[in-house]
Amino acid sequence: ANSMVQKKGTENLKYIFVASEKWHPGVIGVVASRLSVKYDLPVAMISLKDGVAKASCRSIPGVNIFNILKLVENKLIRFGGHDLAAGFIANQEELPYIESFFEKEIQVHEHPNKQTKTLEIDLELPIETIDKDIIQDIKKLGPFGLENRHPYFLDKGVKIVDTKFFGIENRHFNGFLIKNGKSFPLVAFDLSSKLLKSSKNAVYDIVYYPEKIINRGEEFYQFRLKDLKAQKA
Incomplete structure (x- = not known):
C-alpha cells in the first residue's frame, strides 16, 4: 500500500484512495490508520473480491469522513462509522465515482493537514x-x-x-x-x-x-x- 502511495507522489497529495485484491478485509483498518498517521491525510483502503469492494476509511481533524460517505450513499451497499473512522461496502464498478466524490469533498476543506498545529504552554x-x-x-x-x-x-x-x-x-x-x-x-x-x-x-x-x-x-x-x-x- 505504501508503494502505491509513493508511486502517486506525495508532494501535493490530498488524500489516499487505494485498492487491491491481495488485501484481507480484516487488516485494512489497521493499515489505513497507519497510512493516515504517516502521511497526515484521509485514507480509504479497499479490499476487492468477486466484484465487491470493502473499505476502511481513516481521516484527520477537519475532514469528516462519515459525512462524505453519507453524501455518496446512493452508490454504497452499506456504510457506517463516525467523523474520523468509517467503512463502506460497494460494487467495485462504483469505485471511480466514489473516489471522484472523495477528492471533490476533501478539496473543500482547504487541506487542514497543512494547518499549523500549536500547543498551549501553561x-x-x-x-x-x-x-x-x-x-x-x-x-x-x-x-x-x-x-x-x-x-x-x-x-x-x-x-x-x-x-x-x-x-x-x-x-x-x-x-x-x-x-x-x-x-x-x-x-x-x-x-x-x-x-x-x-x-x-x-x-x-x-x-x-x-x-x-x-x-x-x-x-x-x-x-x-x-x-x-x-x-x-
Whole structure:
C-alpha cells in the first residue's frame, strides 16, 4: 500500500484512495490508520473480491469522513462509522465515482493537514525543579482528558541522550534528559523526526509533563515529551 502511495507522489497529495485484491478485509483498518498517521491525510483502503469492494476509511481533524460517505450513499451497499473512522461496502464498478466524490469533498476543506498545529504552554518550569510534591499538585487537577487536558510545561537548554527508538518506522523514542548535571528518564511519541540524529551535542527546548509510572510493582517518574525543538548552534 505504501508503494502505491509513493508511486502517486506525495508532494501535493490530498488524500489516499487505494485498492487491491491481495488485501484481507480484516487488516485494512489497521493499515489505513497507519497510512493516515504517516502521511497526515484521509485514507480509504479497499479490499476487492468477486466484484465487491470493502473499505476502511481513516481521516484527520477537519475532514469528516462519515459525512462524505453519507453524501455518496446512493452508490454504497452499506456504510457506517463516525467523523474520523468509517467503512463502506460497494460494487467495485462504483469505485471511480466514489473516489471522484472523495477528492471533490476533501478539496473543500482547504487541506487542514497543512494547518499549523500549536500547543498551549501553561508554565516555563525547569525539569530539575520537579519533585513528588509538584507531581502530586498536578495530579489534583485531574482526571485529564479531552475536556481537561494535562498542563504542559516548557524548559530550555536540555540535552537528550541514550535514545532508543520504537514503534512503526521508529516514530517514538525513549531515553534521558540531561540538565545541570542531572538525568531524567523520558518517553516521546511521534517526535523522532525532530531529533538531530547527526549531533550528539544538540540542545533542545522541550514541552513536557511529568508522570508517575508503575512497572512490576516499582514506582518511578518520567517526563512525557509533547514537542521539542533544537536550539540553533
